[in-house]
Amino acid sequence: MIAIFGFGKMGKTVVAQLEEKCLVIEPNRSLWQEDGNLYVCSPNESSVRPDVIIDFSRHDAIGIVCDYARGHRVPLVVATTGHTREEQERIRQCAAVVPVYWAANVAYGMLHFANACASLAASMPEADIEIKEIHRQDKLDRPSGTALYLADRMRKARACSTMGKQSRNEISIRSVREGDVKGTHIVRYGLQGECITLTHRALSRDIFAKGALSAAKWIIDQPAGLYGLEHRSDI
Numbered sequence: 001m002i003a004i005f006g007f008g009k010m011g012k013t014v015v016a017q018l019e020e021k022c023l024v025i026e027p028n029r030s031l032w033q034e035d036g037n038l039y040v041c042s043p044n045e046s047s048v049r050p051d052v053i054i055d056f057s058r059h060d061a062i063g064i065v066c067d068y069a070r071g072h073r074v075p076l077v078v079a080t081t082g083h084t085r086e087e088q089e090r091i092r093q094c095a096a097v098v099p100v101y102w103a104a105n106v107a108y109g110m111l112h113f114a115n116a117c118a119s120l121a122a123s124m125p126e127a128d129i130e131i132k133e134i135h136r137q138d139k140l141d142r143p144s145g146t147a148l149y150l151a152d153r154m155r156k157a158r159a160c161s162t163m164g165k166q167s168r169n170e171i172s173i174r175s176v177r178e179g180d181v182k183g184t185h186i187v188r189y190g191l192q193g194e195c196i197t198l199t200h201r202a203l204s205r206d207i208f209a210k211g212a213l214s215a216a217k218w219i220i221d222q223p224a225g226l227y228g229l230e231h232r233s234d235i
Helices: 009-016 057-073 085-095 106-123 145-160 208-218
Strands: 002-006 022-026 032-034 038-041 054-055 076-078 099-102 128-133 171-177 184-191 194-201 225-227
Touching: 002 009, 002 057, 009 208, 022 085, 032 057, 054 057, 054 208, 057 076, 057 085, 076 208, 085 225, 099 106, 099 208, 106 184, 106 194, 128 145, 145 171, 145 184, 171 208
Parallel strands: 002 022, 002 054, 022 038, 054 076, 076 099, 099 225, 128 171
Antiparallel strands: 032 038, 128 184, 184 194
């Protein structure tokens, strides 16, 4: 059985793709209740031990999520972003006890997009790089976790490829909040007299739900530790 922390837009999208019953854990829930295809309860009242947890709540709930995962010895998929340094440390501590899959973006195409971005960054150390990320108006974190992940991947790729030679490691990020955009990331490489642009556009929240479910299936078979997109060889 899958347990879901957070029953907002993404939590509901995940549930819609499940055929079997699942457990929805809500910190403010005071009673255990069965609702159609769902068991709904608070973190302290679950009498069912899930096989894996998917976290689509908020970054500031990660302490409750990690405590539950560690206490029940259940693998965890963290699909939230915007964590503070202290919250990130809570995730690392949890990974010392159970397997934790932590990804800023769980969409299938993001790994391949990030690989392409990193490859271009490494092969063109002289290029200026800008990331533009566009999301819905009510997205809380800015810049997006995905934009930060892409920037980190490209910096690391350049550090490995230049072998001490000077490269332009400053990567600018622009954040735009408009409408109900699911998530668009545009990476631009500026050269003398030309530019190259790569784009990843999420057209539906379904891709994040499918990616989270795929990660949940994968993380169950892993030993305790911290994992991410780069550890997947099956996508």
